[in-house]
Amino acid sequence: MSKLFRACVLLLILGSCGTRDSSAPRNLDNACSILTERPHYVRAFKQAERNFGVETHVLMAMIYQESKFIADNRPPHQYALGVIPTGRQSSALGYSQALDGTWEEYVDQRGGRGSDRTDIQDAADFMGWYMTATVRENGIPMNDVYNQYLAYHDGRTGWRRGTYRSKPWLVRIAGEVRDRSVMYNAQLRTCRTFR
Numbered sequence: 001m002s003k004l005f006r007a008c009v010l011l012l013i014l015g016s017c018g019t020r021d022s023s024a025p026r027n028l029d030n031a032c033s034i035l036t037e038r039p040h041y042v043r044a045f046k047q048a049e050r051n052f053g054v055e056t057h058v059l060m061a062m063i064y065q066e067s068k069f070i071a072d073n074r075p076p077h078q079y080a081l082g083v084i085p086t087g088r089q090s091s092a093l094g095y096s097q098a099l100d101g102t103w104e105e106y107v108d109q110r111g112g113r114g115s116d117r118t119d120i121q122d123a124a125d126f127m128g129w130y131m132t133a134t135v136r137e138n139g140i141p142m143n144d145v146y147n148q149y150l151a152y153h154d155g156r157t158g159w160r161r162g163t164y165r166s167k168p169w170l171v172r173i174a175g176e177v178r179d180r181s182v183m184y185n186a187q188l189r190t191c192r193t194f195r
Helices: 002-017 031-037 040-052 056-067 100-111 120-138 145-161 168-188
Strands: 077-080 084-088
Touching (some): 031 168, 040 120, 056 120, 056 168, 100 120, 120 145, 145 168
Antiparallel strands (some): 077 084
C-alpha cells in the first residue's frame, strides 16, 4: 500500500511540474514572454511556417484573438431567461477555435485521427492548412493578416460574399489582429527565445 501511495504522490508532483496550457500565458502583450513561458510553442510555430509559409507573428496574433492562448478555450454558454443553460454559441474549441465540421475536414485531409484542437502543434498546423486554402481559393496573401482573419472568422465563402461588411465589430477586430501581428513581429525580431 505504501508503494502505491508513493507512486501516486510522485505522479502528482510530476504532473504539477508540467506545462499548464489551460490558462493564458502571463504577458499576452509580449511575444517573447509568451514563447519563453511556453517554449513548445516555438516548435509548433516554426513547423507551421515550414509547412505552409505562415509566419509566427501572424499565427500568434490570430491565436491571441481566438483563444488568448488557452488550450481548452470554448465560447461561453448561452442561457434562456438568464439562468437556464441552452448550450454554447458554437462548437469552437481550443487555440484555433476550430469548429467541429472544419476540424473534421482538416483531420480527414491532413491531421489524422490523433489530432487535437487543444494541442498547440495541431492548432498551428490547422491554421496554416486553413490559411493556405484561403490563399488558394480567395487569393488573399498569407501576410495579409486583416483579410486572412476576416476569412478565418467568417469562412472563405463568407469572405467572398462580403458578410464581414455588415459586422463593424468584426472589421474593427480584424484591424486589431493586424496591429497585434505587427507588434508581435517587432518583438520577435529582438527575441532570443525565437532565434
